[in-house]
Amino acid sequence: MTESTNPVAALFEMTRKALRQKLELGETEIMIPRENLERMPEPVKDYENLEEFENDINECTKCPLHKGRTKFVFGVGNPDTDIIFIGEGPGREEDLQGEPFVGRAGKLLDKILAAINFERSEVYIANIVKCRPPNNRDPEPSEMETCLPYLLKQIEMINPRFICCLGRIAAQALLDTKLPLGKLRGDFHDWNDRKVMVVTYHPAALLRFPQYKRETWADVQMLRKAYDEFKASS
Numbered sequence: 001m002t003e004s005t006n007p008v009a010a011l012f013e014m015t016r017k018a019l020r021q022k023l024e025l026g027e028t029e030i031m032i033p034r035e036n037l038e039r040m041p042e043p044v045k046d047y048e049n050l051e052e053f054e055n056d057i058n059e060c061t062k063c064p065l066h067k068g069r070t071k072f073v074f075g076v077g078n079p080d081t082d083i084i085f086i087g088e089g090p091g092r093e094e095d096l097q098g099e100p101f102v103g104r105a106g107k108l109l110d111k112i113l114a115a116i117n118f119e120r121s122e123v124y125i126a127n128i129v130k131c132r133p134p135n136n137r138d139p140e141p142s143e144m145e146t147c148l149p150y151l152l153k154q155i156e157m158i159n160p161r162f163i164c165c166l167g168r169i170a171a172q173a174l175l176d177t178k179l180p181l182g183k184l185r186g187d188f189h190d191w192n193d194r195k196v197m198v199v200t201y202h203p204a205a206l207l208r209f210p211q212y213k214r215e216t217w218a219d220v221q222m223l224r225k226a227y228d229e230f231k232a233s234s
């Protein structure tokens, strides 16, 4: 059997193996504490395309963030792209328009993309959580855990070669680490069979701390170079 490259599927596979082993060792009942069951994400179904996926989940009520939602912010861009940019969660403008990175930070993201010769429509853009956290607070770990299977499914369907995490929240969630951004940026990280490049600073951080722009530019240029090499060889 081939190993799944989808972390959620891999987790289910591991669980299935562990349970089977217990049965083979003679256990007839398996106890799972209620709180663990309640935290277990439901598997995400298979879909023909991203639109069908979005239509199926855009009324999600699995976490409390849905209560403050104007619009569900699924993600936007080219479903055949080799590069996906991941932010944290919708802000006010994004919540109103239903599209990621359309506010002030989004305008800066467009400039960052333009600096490495990408049009917004050539890439895919999404967030760790699909609904706006109140007052733009950080998403809670439980909210991210609940929403992450959606993003993982999007990544599986788009199957990009490069994943660019914008800021600490996206990087820590996708790499399942607590390391600070300074330790994660500036290099490639293996992620399943792909590379995650935790580029870089979040554009909203750059609005507050323009001194990080130089490092950001270096990060995205490294990404563009690797992308061009990949395209030349494929």
Ligand code: URA
Residues within 6 Å of the ligand: 087, 088, 089, 090, 091, 094, 099, 100, 101, 102, 103, 105, 106, 127, 204
């Ligand atoms: N910040 C994010 O992380 N995502 C958005 O979509 C907008 C701002």
Ligand code: URA
Residues within 6 Å of the ligand: 166, 167, 168, 169, 181, 200, 201, 202, 203, 205
């Ligand atoms: N610190 C963070 O946590 N994130 C950024 O994007 C920049 C600085």
